[in-house]
Amino acid sequence: MCGIVGLFLKDEGLAPELGAMLSDMLVTLTDRGPDSAGIAIYGPEVPGRTKLTVQSDAPDSEFAALAGALGADARLERRGNHAVLHLPEAMAAPLPEGLRVMGAGRRIEIFKDVGLPRDVVERFGIRGMGGSHGIGHTRMATESAVTTLGAHPFSTGADQCLVHNGSLSNHNNVRRKLRHAGMRFETDNDSEVAAAYLTHRMAQGDDLGAALTHALEELDGFYTFVVGTADGFGVLRDPIACKPAVMAETGQYVAFGSEYRAMAMLPGIETARVWEPEPATVYFWKH
Amino acid sequence: MTTPPRFSATFTPDINAEIRRAADTGLYDIRGGGAKRRVPHFDDLLFLGASISRYPLEGYRERCGTDVTLGTRFAKNPVQLDIPITIAGMSFGSLSAQAKEALGRGASAMGTSTTTGDGGMTDEEREHSTKLVYQLLPSRYGMNPVDLRRADAIEIVVGQGAKPGGGGMLLGQKITDRVAEMRTLPKGIDQRSACRHPDWTGPDDMEIKILELREITGWEKPIYVKVGGSRPYFDTALAVKAGADVVVLDGMQGGTAATQDVFIEHVGLPTLACIRPAVKALQDLGMHREVQLVVSGGIRTGADVAKALALGADAVSIGTAALIALGDNDPRWEAEYRALGSTAGAYDDWHEGRDPAGITTQDPALAARLDPVAAGRRLKNYLSVLTLEAQTIARACGKSHVRNLEPEDLCALSIEAAAMAGVPLAGTDWIPGRAGS
Amino acid sequence: MQTIDLATTPLRELNATLQAQTQDTNQTAWEVLNPRGAHAVAVGLDAPISVTVRGSTGYYCGGMNARAEITVTGNAGPGVAENMMSGTVVIEGDASQYAGATGHGGLLVIKGNAASRCGISMKGIDIVVFGNIGPMSAFMAQAGRLVVLGDAGEALGDSLYEARIYVRGTVKSLGADCVEKEMRAEHLAELADLLARAGAEARPEEFRRYGSARTLYNFKPDNAGAYG
Numbered sequence A: 001m002c003g004i005v006g007l008f009l010k011d012e013g014l015a016p017e018l019g020a021m022l023s024d025m026l027v028t029l030t031d032r033g034p035d036s037a038g039i040a041i042y043g044p045e046v047p048g049r050t051k052l053t054v055q056s057d058a059p060d061s062e063f064a065a066l067a068g069a070l071g072a073d074a075r076l077e078r079r080g081n082h083a084v085l086h087l088p089e090a091m092a093a094p095l096p097e098g099l100r101v102m103g104a105g106r107r108i109e110i111f112k113d114v115g116l117p118r119d120v121v122e123r124f125g126i127r128g129m130g131g132s133h134g135i136g137h138t139r140m141a142t143e144s145a146v147t148t149l150g151a152h153p154f155s156t157g158a159d160q161c162l163v164h165n166g167s168l169s170n171h172n173n174v175r176r177k178l179r180h181a182g183m184r185f186e187t188d189n190d191s192e193v194a195a196a197y198l199t200h201r202m203a204q205g206d207d208l209g210a211a212l213t214h215a216l217e218e219l220d221g222f223y224t225f226v227v228g229t230a231d232g233f234g235v236l237r238d239p240i241a242c243k244p245a246v247m248a249e250t251g252q253y254v255a256f257g258s259e260y261r262a263m264a265m266l267p268g269i270e271t272a273r274v275w276e277p278e279p280a281t282v283y284f285w286k287h
Numbered sequence B: 001m002t003t004p005p006r007f008s009a010t011f012t013p014d015i016n017a018e019i020r021r022a023a024d025t026g027l028y029d030i031r032g033g034g035a036k037r038r039v040p041h042f043d044d045l046l047f048l049g050a051s052i053s054r055y056p057l058e059g060y061r062e063r064c065g066t067d068v069t070l071g072t073r074f075a076k077n078p079v080q081l082d083i084p085i086t087i088a089g090m091s092f093g094s095l096s097a098q099a100k101e102a103l104g105r106g107a108s109a110m111g112t113s114t115t116t117g118d119g120g121m122t123d124e125e126r127e128h129s130t131k132l133v134y135q136l137l138p139s140r141y142g143m144n145p146v147d148l149r150r151a152d153a154i155e156i157v158v159g160q161g162a163k164p165g166g167g168g169m170l171l172g173q174k175i176t177d178r179v180a181e182m183r184t185l186p187k188g189i190d191q192r193s194a195c196r197h198p199d200w201t202g203p204d205d206m207e208i209k210i211l212e213l214r215e216i217t218g219w220e221k222p223i224y225v226k227v228g229g230s231r232p233y234f235d236t237a238l239a240v241k242a243g244a245d246v247v248v249l250d251g252m253q254g255g256t257a258a259t260q261d262v263f264i265e266h267v268g269l270p271t272l273a274c275i276r277p278a279v280k281a282l283q284d285l286g287m288h289r290e291v292q293l294v295v296s297g298g299i300r301t302g303a304d305v306a307k308a309l310a311l312g313a314d315a316v317s318i319g320t321a322a323l324i325a326l327g328d329n330d331p332r333w334e335a336e337y338r339a340l341g342s343t344a345g346a347y348d349d350w351h352e353g354r355d356p357a358g359i360t361t362q363d364p365a366l367a368a369r370l371d372p373v374a375a376g377r378r379l380k381n382y383l384s385v386l387t388l389e390a391q392t393i394a395r396a397c398g399k400s401h402v403r404n405l406e407p408e409d410l411c412a413l414s415i416e417a418a419a420m421a422g423v424p425l426a427g428t429d430w431i432p433g434r435a436g437s
Numbered sequence C: 001m002q003t004i005d006l007a008t009t010p011l012r013e014l015n016a017t018l019q020a021q022t023q024d025t026n027q028t029a030w031e032v033l034n035p036r037g038a039h040a041v042a043v044g045l046d047a048p049i050s051v052t053v054r055g056s057t058g059y060y061c062g063g064m065n066a067r068a069e070i071t072v073t074g075n076a077g078p079g080v081a082e083n084m085m086s087g088t089v090v091i092e093g094d095a096s097q098y099a100g101a102t103g104h105g106g107l108l109v110i111k112g113n114a115a116s117r118c119g120i121s122m123k124g125i126d127i128v129v130f131g132n133i134g135p136m137s138a139f140m141a142q143a144g145r146l147v148v149l150g151d152a153g154e155a156l157g158d159s160l161y162e163a164r165i166y167v168r169g170t171v172k173s174l175g176a177d178c179v180e181k182e183m184r185a186e187h188l189a190e191l192a193d194l195l196a197r198a199g200a201e202a203r204p205e206e207f208r209r210y211g212s213a214r215t216l217y218n219f220k221p222d223n224a225g226a227y228g
Helices: A012-028 A059-069 A117-123 A171-180 A190-203 A208-218 B013-025 B097-109 B123-128 B145-150 B177-183 B203-216 B232-241 B261-266 B271-284 B302-310 B320-326 B331-339 B372-396 B415-421 C011-020 C185-198 C221-227
Strands: A002-009 A036-042 A049-055 A075-079 A082-088 A100-105 A108-114 A133-139 A154-157 A160-168 A221-229 A232-237 A246-249 A253-257 A273-275 A283-286 B030-033 B045-047 B068-070 B079-081 B085-087 B113-115 B131-136 B153-157 B223-228 B246-250 B256-260 B292-296 B315-318 B410-412 C002-005 C029-033 C050-054 C069-072 C088-091 C107-110 C123-129 C143-148 C164-167 C178-181 C208-212
Touching (some): A002 A012, A002 A232, A012 A036, A012 A253, A036 A117, A059 A082, A082 A108, A100 A154, A108 A160, A133 A160, A133 A232, A171 A190, A190 A208, A208 A232, B030 B261, B079 B131, B085 B372, B097 B113, B097 B131, B097 B320, B097 B372, B131 B145, B153 B203, B203 B223, B223 B232, B232 B246, B246 B271, B256 B261, B271 B292, B271 B415, B302 B315, B315 B320, B320 B372, B410 B415, C002 C011, C107 C185, C123 C185
Parallel strands (some): B085 B113, B113 B131, B153 B223, B246 B292, B292 B315, C002 C029, C029 C050, C069 C088, C088 C107, C123 C143
Antiparallel strands (some): A002 A133, A002 A253, A036 A108, A036 A133, A049 A082, A049 A100, A075 A082, A100 A108, A160 A221, A221 A232, A246 A253, A246 A273, B030 B256, B045 B410, B068 B079, C178 C208
């Protein structure tokens, strides 16, 4: 079980504050998720360039080796045991065996690790990061292990990721079908299955909205999903809608939190429109 | 030349009778009690006792302590028990007022606690139990802050062993005026109960509910979280993360007043399979003995008590056994059991409210058959024997306190029991199901 | 007026102070500042005092309230006034899920909208919502009255017992065993009283009444479909 936060900035002036705002929101929900935390931040797009966020269990040696192997046109930006590889678009990065890809895309960077939210955001320097939108998650593991890879957000494709609060009840069967279709899994986590399901549907031609609508039929259990995309974010609650979800909108932003508390520090929250998403309904905001 | 008739092991006489009953009524079979079928249980474990390498304690002279404190993690007033055996949650409504009183009398005489059930707290129960645990169930029948504050502990019921995922059930025959008033239901209807809590779902939200309960009761009382045998490792870990002081684990042999037979027999783990995973979860979190573990579901003898403690529980809870001690299913009512289509020892139609022993009924004439004082004494005797038996075994294992029993004091008679309990098959070093074993 | 600021005062102290007030207190007016979504604000009160919470609360504000009059100037999180015994809770803004859950008595007034499961398992509480209520409201509602000036979401009154529901706007769909019922003089009178006590601007004649069809009160094989 978990806490989720999301922030979509309408006011570009707030962009430099995105990381700090998301960090405050996430730390507020620490009680909901003491095991691990993660954040996906969408920064500015640089034409012709792409980014890969990678994680290593032996960052000192592996990142040094990787930096050396990159050409002049590529750059490695280290943040703790993660690194963002800034690459020319067409380049296939030479990734060593032990490295795990956390996220990929033109705008997205994903950081996640075991530990309390305040330690995780510190470790990756999230507060200093800016961007147009982002989502965050703090985890209380239900049926799978507490590991880095078990943390959310889960990448679901280029510039896409998913966070989940709830507990799916048929994820094992869905995982088997997806594996058979060629998808790979790193954990036995139900949320990873949801992310893979969306990736798979979009690879079959669904747009994100259609993929989420199909999820309503094929994924069983209790869930609030927040998904990030290159230009926005989406929210979906299951038909029974027992897991919490609160939204707040002002002229400057659209915010999501598992609890209102997570948004109580946002500017102008006192006069924001605060509301709750309906069950079994896909919501989307984009730039 | 004809061959003798042969029954099928699949379509047994019992199964065939059930199929016919279903065809007659169009209604699932409802009964009380816990799982009746044979499953690996404490009988499949043995203690090693004393030997040349391990020395016993003398009885009487050399003390073997039995006290335990529940709720040391956060509560200002933990519950101190003289014996590691409590009375499990059973509602007034499913049981008569006299039965609840008898339970209170017997438990109090032995310095232990009773627990309310799915109907709320009665004044009689509060008066007769020196230590009373108040259940917070999905139904919230009779829930109120006055009772919350006069309880000694609060037990959030997520589930019970007989039906992990099922809500309470009480049929119209037992919804008398008093029961109806306590539960805010019309008299004589069949109570439909929720299976999830109305105002929270999931451990992250349960954590907030626990905060509210603590704030209402001044952080004084231990908060227990009760689950049926489902995913004991994860459930225990989540209860700890949500802030529980005590985890109560109820296996499939644990009884219920009434539910579908199919639920009782086919959902939920045997008690034996729940304990080691729950203890491991506590150990992995560094919380064993900090958050106490109470185990229930088929505890019958002092040997069962000692085995549960040896596997890592801090205490056990009894329900069915307590009722039998009071007089449930006693052979002296055999003629009446026969008239009801049953026999002493097998009678489980507690939902019908016609219990000849006067325990699982609201019928005043039947309920009057149980003398709460005499029955309370019987319960006290029984609890006393459970305790003495556990002490006898513990002393034989060289323990000056029953809490010092450990898994290595045990061995198993079957492969299943060895695997479930995580102890070696007798005479071997083999624990099935462990990597490298 | 006694003021407690949650920005500088721990929740425990707030609740302990309010809970310490008794029948004879002369400190009858309290205000709570900076709730900022905090949980369990003003829970377990049992005295005829008035408490104004300036801002928005988290879960279970006013939980198990007895006799106190609690007003929240902003929005309230899930489970506001859950299991209330008596007294009044007024939410100036919106209420989240499970508003008034399992309440035994008292009056809960929500001047904005309520979300899903409003009045779930209610046992005697009266709830008046000026705006809309979400899906699955009055689920297993046993007793009490739910009055909605706006619209009701899906599955209203599913598995209803004896609670009475009055809705002025539209009802998206009715739950199992919940049916529209005739409005008689006694219902109009009851509704008028509730509207007056809540300070709601509406006429009883504009409402429709919903209640239990009582077909699920005793299990019958032909109703098996309703349970499945």
